[in-house]
Amino acid sequence: MHNSFGTLFKISTFGESHGPAVGVVIDGCPAGLDISVEEIQQEMDRRKPGQSRITTQRQEGDEIEVLSGIFEGKSTGMPIALLVRNQDQRSKDYSHIADQFRPSHADYTYQVKYGHRDYRGGGRSSARETAARVAAGAVAKQLLRQWGIEVFAWVSQVGALALEKSYQELDLTKIEDSIVRCPDLEMAEQMIALIDETRKNRDTIGGVVSAVIKGVPPGLGEPVFGKLHAALGGAMLGINAVKGFEYGSGFKGVEMLGSQHNDTFYKDEGKVRTHSNHSGGVQGGISNGEDIYFRVAFKPVATIMMDQPSVNTQGEAVQVSGKGRHDPCVVPRAVPIVEAMAALVIADFYLLNQTSKLRG
Template sequence: MAGSTLGQLFKISTFGESHGFGIGVIIDGCPANLPIDLEYIQSELDLRRPGQSKITTQRKESDTVQVLSGIFEGKSTGTPIALLIPNEDQRSKDYSHNKDVYRPSHADYTYDAKYGIRDYRGGGRSSARETAARVAAGAIAKLLLKQHGIAIFAHVSAVGTIEAPNLSDLSIDELYLQREENIVRCADPATAHQMIDCIDQIRKEGDTIGGKVSCIIRNCPAGLGEPVFDKLHAELGKAMLSINAVHGFEYGSGFSGSEMRGSEHNDIFIPDGTNPRTLTNFSGGIQGGISNGMEINFRVAFKPVATIMHNQQTINAAGEASEIKGKGRHDPCVVPRAVVIVEAMAALVLADQLLRNKNSRLD
């Protein structure tokens, strides 16, 4: 299927459907002799898996990863790595009422328009279940980045209109510990309680709500990213916008930068040994599409989950007026489980750019 591949040197291709045998990923271009910690990969998948809490879908999947190739005696062999995650809790009958009707704001109609056929069982290939394969691949990308001291952290920074304060002064370890102390995965404990109450109330009403995930990348060296079409922020934006339910991406000052003057927005360089730094970071760690060595930061906006437990007007495959009510098991808010997906996609982009950068100069 076209459009299922990401990257040039560190390249992944995902496969599988929500209600098929399973989902998986093939990673091509991972350097040989990279230590592969399978327990770490599984721990990353556990952050994304369904059924974690009262504010996530109650589909029960262990998301146990199986290695089919490319890893031997705990290290990558340099050949394609194939990972498989079997589906265990499919309830295809939950979607039989969708067979001939189009769910509002889902991919039902567009897939039909493009292919003339669609898998109505949970959306098939358009289901967010596909992202488990990305998380597995992203875990390996993180292991590669760790060899270069690069750290990635994301958390839920907003649910609806509830926003967390800036936490940039904390270390990655502190942020991670605070994030994992609550089920919404917000690194600010006080805000997390408000978010959980909000999502739980929305769930009880049979509705859904959107939110934002903020991500920071620390210790990224200057020089990653390509000029013109493969700018680092463009690649990050493409990766984030490929995640299900993502409707917005901004980095650095983002849209608020358009309200500032150049004298306010310019990041002034100051000497700092062999690695210059800037007084401010409105550039979000990227200038001219290339990393400048400062912290990279960006935010990803997720729409409300499209399936709600209310009757909605729609049309059927014949173009006739119809009505549909959501059934099955769905997240009332996707952002708690999306945190690790955002991290994974950022890691995949950086791993690819890191390898590409090694070819940029002779020295």
């Protein structure tokens, strides 16, 4: 069973949606890093449920507890253990699916694989587990800051409502100005209205989170099996409800000619730069020093407040009723999760890059 992520900056998460707590152990964080627990809590607050009318109304404070690895505000080099206690579980909301499989959930696949599953809120398959990732990502962000690297993510699409502006045209300081986390406030209001309408219709809707990583130096990534964009893609596709990942020009790139798509080089104040950035900051699996940008597609939340046909553990036809508290659209709360996973990848690859050649 794989519950760990990373090579040098490595995390292992634990806990279930309706268990006592979820948490993470971070191994490989260099000693001497100034770590603000307040900043970790800020990231937790961005992900926590019940933060607005367009998110699940489960009420969790998601207060972070530091169990080890941080002393007098600095990392000690020992494993950093962070814990978040669950406080607002309503397990009875799931008793009706103890022997039923919810459409498009992990119920059936977990049952087949393990033969025994925690059906309360999805157990380990619940997005509740991502609280641990966000906590670890908050530490990774503080490490990246030492190297001048920043990660930004925002909601760029809800349903068919798509923000056509590039990240260079957006004011990324306005991401938190809207409950939907879209920095274009006019589009944000339209997205909120669409999510509200979907929720009132007892349904759910999907969307896209876009992201950019600024300040990444050239040279991160491996040439064959450890390509940087592949690691980022794997990290994003490992987030609950993600159905697609593209970086740089992505699928739109197929509409271009090579003469249009190639990023030509030039020298700027002693640094090699590219005139365009269709490569998305990665060439040959290795960062080239330009901004790394990508998009992550999230499906509509699988639990809907409608009856749906399914089968039970005996293979008999049943009607599954949607109950409990769920997000009508996951993308507003997915923004800090995308940032966290990106930060974890870059932190790991930055440390790995220190072993790539002899240094005087």
